[in-house]
Amino acid sequence: MTPASPFRPGGxxxxxxxxxxxxxxxxxxxxxxxxGTEEAPAEPEPVVDAPAFSAAxxxxxxxxxxxxxxxxxxxxxxxxELVSALTPHSALAAWLIPDQLVRLFVLVVENLADGNNPSAxxxxxxxxxxxxTTDDPSQPTLDPASxxxxxxxxxIVASIDPVGAAALYRRLHPLITEAYAELGHPDGGFxxxxxxxxxxxxxxxxxxxxxxxxxxxxxFEFADPALEDLLPVQKQFMGMGPRNVRAVQASVRDxxxxxxxxxxxxxxxxxxx
Numbered sequence: 001m002t003p004a005s006p007f008r009p010g011g012x013x014x015x016x017x018x019x020x021x022x023x024x025x026x027x028x029x030x031x032x033x034x035x036g037t038e039e040a041p042a043e044p045e046p047v048v049d050a051p052a053f054s055a056a057x058x059x060x061x062x063x064x065x066x067x068x069x070x071x072x073x074x075x076x077x078x079x080x081e082l083v084s085a086l087t088p089h090s091a092l093a094a095w096l097i098p099d100q101l102v103r104l105f106v107l108v109v110e111n112l113a114d115g116n117n118p119s120a121x122x123x124x125x126x127x128x129x130x131x132x133t134t135d136d137p138s139q140p141t142l143d144p145a146s147x148x149x150x151x152x153x154x155x156i157v158a159s160i161d162p163v164g165a166a167a168l169y170r171r172l173h174p175l176i177t178e179a180y181a182e183l184g185h186p187d188g189g190f191x192x193x194x195x196x197x198x199x200x201x202x203x204x205x206x207x208x209x210x211x212x213x214x215x216x217x218x219x220f221e222f223a224d225p226a227l228e229d230l231l232p233v234q235k236q237f238m239g240m241g242p243r244n245v246r247a248v249q250a251s252v253r254d255x256x257x258x259x260x261x262x263x264x265x266x267x268x269x270x271x272x273x
Contacts, residue, residue, distance in 0.1 A: 072175050075102050082168055087159040091152055102172065106179040106190065112197035115231030133213065133220070140220065142211040147241025154244035157251050166258035195261070201252050204234040205270045206242045245269075
């Protein structure tokens, strides 16, 4: 199997993945970012080591409960409708093409939580431009122009309503729990899996300096061992470029806050200059 690399012509792309995970939900269902109108519950007591949030149903004095959910296998139409209301960005529609969006979201989030790059499980939405390097071919550096391939993806994520995303997560939580049980987790625990996924994104460094690469047969690796030793998903995410990483991380923090994560417990990414 070819190693996961963000620096691979025609290769794997983190932006669309985010859309499916930041939409299949953090996606609200296609990257982490859900919808709805019910208010988020009160922020829990801060827990620095393990931020927590509540996916509890509406309290008795809340407005009427939402319309019953469809079966998990028949939920795509509802998910597409709700996620489409999260942002006016026209490019979001392409992220909602896959079937079984709730199952896909759960699988992607589990991969993110484990530090793995889940792009192999998704049909890539290829950027319009190819990956580029500059300078000496024997010691190439990343051409910053390559980052522009992900501008639209980051703009979509940044445009998603965090309050709506959190509300949609709560609304779809029964389906998410069912899909998670199918992966071998009958006792639940998806909230913690989502927490670990968000933390992996928020601890990804923002890389602002020149990136020296090592050419391999079909891809490139980071020359800096500290960067190459990052989790596969973090290396893929970092390949979106500092502008786009910052935009996505800001949205992730907003969504995490609306889900009830204690702000003091959310990590702050390192900036590498």
